[in-house]
Amino acid sequence: MARQPSQRRHATDEAGDINLTPIMSILVILIPMIIYAFTFFEVKITRVALPKMGQPKQVAKEDEKKPLLLTVLVSKKGFAIKMQEEMAAEPEPPIPKRPFTVKLLGKERKVVDYDYPALYTRLMRIKKEHKDERRIYIHADPLIPWQVVARVLDTTRYQLEEPAYDDLDKWAHAPLKRDSNGNPVPLFDDPKFTVAEGGS
Amino acid sequence: MSEMQTPGHLTLEEQARERKKKGHIEIRDVLNINSLMDIMTILLVFLLVSITSDPLNIRQSDDLLLAKSTANFTPEDSIPITITKRHVIVDNKLVLQIKCKIAGHECTDQDYADKVRCFDGRHQCSESRLQQLEAMTFYIDKADKKDSNENSFLVVPLLKRLKDLVEHQKRENERLGRPFKGIATFIADRDLPYRVIVEVAHTAGEAGIFDMRYAIIKTNSRYGI
Numbered sequence: 001m002a003r004q005p006s007q008r009r010h011a012t013d014e015a016g017d018i019n020l021t022p023i024m025s026i027l028v029i030l031i032p033m034i035i036y037a038f039t040f041f042e043v044k045i046t047r048v049a050l051p052k053m054g055q056p057k058q059v060a061k062e063d064e065k066k067p068l069l070l071t072v073l074v075s076k077k078g079f080a081i082k083m084q085e086e087m088a089a090e091p092e093p094p095i096p097k098r099p100f101t102v103k104l105l106g107k108e109r110k111v112v113d114y115d116y117p118a119l120y121t122r123l124m125r126i127k128k129e130h131k132d133e134r135r136i137y138i139h140a141d142p143l144i145p146w147q148v149v150a151r152v153l154d155t156t157r158y159q160l161e162e163p164a165y166d167d168l169d170k171w172a173h174a175p176l177k178r179d180s181n182g183n184p185v186p187l188f189d190d191p192k193f194t195v196a197e198g199g200s
Numbered sequence: 201m202s203e204m205q206t207p208g209h210l211t212l213e214e215q216a217r218e219r220k221k222k223g224h225i226e227i228r229d230v231l232n233i234n235s236l237m238d239i240m241t242i243l244l245v246f247l248l249v250s251i252t253s254d255p256l257n258i259r260q261s262d263d264l265l266l267a268k269s270t271a272n273f274t275p276e277d278s279i280p281i282t283i284t285k286r287h288v289i290v291d292n293k294l295v296l297q298i299k300c301k302i303a304g305h306e307c308t309d310q311d312y313a314d315k316v317r318c319f320d321g322r323h324q325c326s327e328s329r330l331q332q333l334e335a336m337t338f339y340i341d342k343a344d345k346k347d348s349n350e351n352s353f354l355v356v357p358l359l360k361r362l363k364d365l366v367e368h369q370k371r372e373n374e375r376l377g378r379p380f381k382g383i384a385t386f387i388a389d390r391d392l393p394y395r396v397i398v399e400v401a402h403t404a405g406e407a408g409i410f411d412m413r414y415a416i417i418k419t420n421s422r423y424g425i
Contacts, residue, residue, distance in 0.1 A: 020233045027240040034247040043256055045385060045413040046271035050405045051398045053353070074394075102423070116422065142395035143337065146388050147424075149397070150267035150414070154422050157271070172423035195353070195398050 046153055051193040052137070068133045070126060070188060072119070072152060074140035079119050079152075083126070095119055100168045114148060116172075117165035120155050120187075124163045127187055136188035139195070159185040256280060256415055258387055262316045263287075267390040268424030269416040278383035279365055279409065283400055285312060285338060285389050288358060291365060296344050296357045298396065302336045311336060315391060338392050340399055353402040362407035383411040 066084060073080040078096040095118045101108055127133070136156050140149050158176050165171035176184040251257065255275050260266065263284040282289040288296050300307035315333050318325035325333070346354040366382065373380045384404050388397055401412055 020237050024233060024237060024240065027237075027244060031240060031243055031247070034244070034251065037259070038247055038251060041260070042418040043258055043266070043275060043415050044269075044271050044418045045273045045275050046269055046416055047273060047411075047413050048401075050410055050412060051401050053402070140394040142393055144394045145390060146392045146394065146397055147267040147390035149394055150269050150390070150416055151422065151424070154269045154271065168423060172421045174422075193394075193398055193401065195395075195402075 046150065046157075047191075048138075048153065049190070049192040051195055053195060067135070068126075068130050069137065070130075070133065070135070071137040071139055071194070072123075072156065074114075074138070074144050074148060074152060076141060076144070078114060081119075081122060081126070092122065095122065102168065113168075114151070116151060116155050117168055117170075119152070120160065120171060121164040121166075123156060123187055124159065127159070128163075134186060134188055134190040136191050137194045138191055139193075153191055156188045156191060157186070158189065159187045256385060256387060258415065262313060264387070264389050265316065265391070266387070266415055266417045268419045270419060270422055271416055272418065273413070275385060275413070275415065276383060278381075278385045278411075278413065279362070279369070281362075281384050281386050281400060281404065283386065283388040283392055283396065285315070285391065288340075288355075288400065290358065290361050293361065295361045296340065296355065298338050298392070299341050300336060300338050303332055307336060336391075338396055340396060345399075353399045354406060355399055355403045358400065358403045359407055362404055362409065366408045381411060382409045383413065384409045385413045385415055387415045 069082075069084045071082045073082060078094055080094045081092040083092070095115050097112050098115050099110055099112050101110055102113075103109075123136075138149060138152060138156075140152075160171070160174040161177050162174060165174065179185055255277055258264070258266065261284075263286055264282065279291060283298070285300065286298055287294055288298065300311070302311050311333070314323065314325060314329065315336055317323035318330055318333055340355055342348050342350040342352075344355055344357055345352040346356055362384075366380075370380045386397065386400065388400075404412065
């Protein structure tokens with residue numbers, strides 16, 4: 001129907017915009033639900049070879065180099081390092097737990113924990129003598145928590161900027177040593193779990 | 201003076217009325233819902249893409265707190281084996297229970313809760329309670345092991361479930377003409393003992409899975425704090 005000229009001037013547009021309010025209502029409910037299900041941490045993986053039952057044994061052919069059989073033993077008291085007897089100049093002394101000061105929730109706390117910097121320093125010394133060796137065996141006591149084993153794997157994987165550390169905080173935040181291509185330089189990056197034999 | 205006077209002796213309201221009469225467009229301060237809609241849509245798409253691109257899709261709880269590490273390998277499509285403080289779950293199906301002992305008796309819900317709260321600073325616990333919680337032991341019941349032998353590393357219900365899954369994946373890959381990789385990702389709680397992890401890993405090896413990965417939470421510090 002035609003409008004009068006006076007009405008035409010004040011006419012409102014009848015084909016208005018879509019009413020977005022219901023869609024907004026759905027989104028306002030949906031987004032908090034998704035945020036609740038969302039993981040705000042970055043999950044990565046660490047690779048470890050299939051566990052081996054019993055002590056690591058490798059028979060080398062006569063013309064081949066004898067394997068190092070480098071093993072880190074994790075017990076409640078601390079770490080111990082073992083290698084093929086004739087390859088170690090002298091038996092490695094154990095690395096006992098020791099007190100550290102750590103910052104937890106903004107407060108400084110004294111904790112007695114595994115000496116990861118000393119383990120790293122010792123492994124770096126071994127690496128200097130056995131540059132091509134990459135395999136490392138991890139042998140933990142049955143009740144050692146997985147977090148401790150994960151930290152041992154972290155300690156053994158790559159070389160850091162310094163060959164030795166004493167302070168836990170400096171070791172924990174030390175940057176990785178990188179080659180000319182920018183790739184991290186491996187330390188003993190082929191770990192394998194071992195367990196004492198006792199049935200299968 | 202309640203209303204502001206302008207040099208022309210007209211109140212602001214009167215001025216607005218005048219402007220309207222002369223055909224001026226009135227500007228109202230209303231919230232523009234279109235911009236909000238744009239923000240919400242972008243946020244929704246971002247969240248949906250992030251959730252669907254995560255192959256592991258882990259939700260942490262007091263029963264499943266991952267170990268922290270600086271490892272930086274990206275997770276791949278694999279068989280997920282979740283080992284919480286209470287259960288072993290393979291590909292979203294409950295396979296067996298993890299038992300727990302504290303001071304000679306079975307752990308209660310309070311013990312499970314304290315194991316996390318007392319050590320992360322959320323709860324003040326006595327020294328004796330902390331020592332008790334440190335000695336809390338998680339283990340796989342011998343009834344679930346081969347020949348009901350406590351020393352065995354072979355977990356029978358897990359072996360059965362993994363063998364079924366491996367067979368199924370092999371058949372599926374054969375149909376699609378893809379090689380079977382046999383990868384498993386362990387999503388293990390940080391407090392679980394080495395023995396449980398190795399028992400599960402050994403059983404996975406017996407089922408034909410030879411490539412094992414362990415999920416961790418990426419941190420910048422090697423000590424995790």
